[in-house]
Amino acid sequence: MDKYRIIKRPIVSEKTTKLAEERKYTFEVDKRANKIQIKEAVETIFGVKVEKVNVINGKAKPKRVGQYSGLTAAVTKAIVTLAEGNSIDIYEV
Known part of the structure; x- marks a missing residue:
């Protein structure tokens, strides 16, 4: 699997910004990727x-808009902890 297709996008929220202070960064990743592939890609x-x-493997949840019902997308997230002295500027990428 191509390393640039494993990492889809960084997830930026209030909670992930707080985690970034502890050198933990959150990304949306491909469902088929394992931990070793995610590590190599990052x-x-x-x-x-x-x-x-x-x-974290997120499940699809049922949603309904009027008479139409369906499911939200199932999302796989990866929380990556970096070694001491390393950081990522996710706003620059």
């Missing part, structure tokens, strides 16, 4: 040393 793209990767 290290290659951003040029940093990754210490740990945690993956």
Whole structure:
């Protein structure tokens, strides 16, 4: 799998901004990617040393608009912890 297709986008919210102070960055990733592939992709793209990767598999939830019902997209998130002295400027990317 191509390293540039594994990482879809950074997730920026109030909670993830607070985590970034602890060298933990959150990304939306491809559902088929495993922790090793995510680690290699982040290290290659951003040029940093990754210490740990945690993956969260979000489920699709039912939604309804008027008479139409469907599901939201299932999202896989990765929380990447960087080694001491490394950081990513997610607003620049």
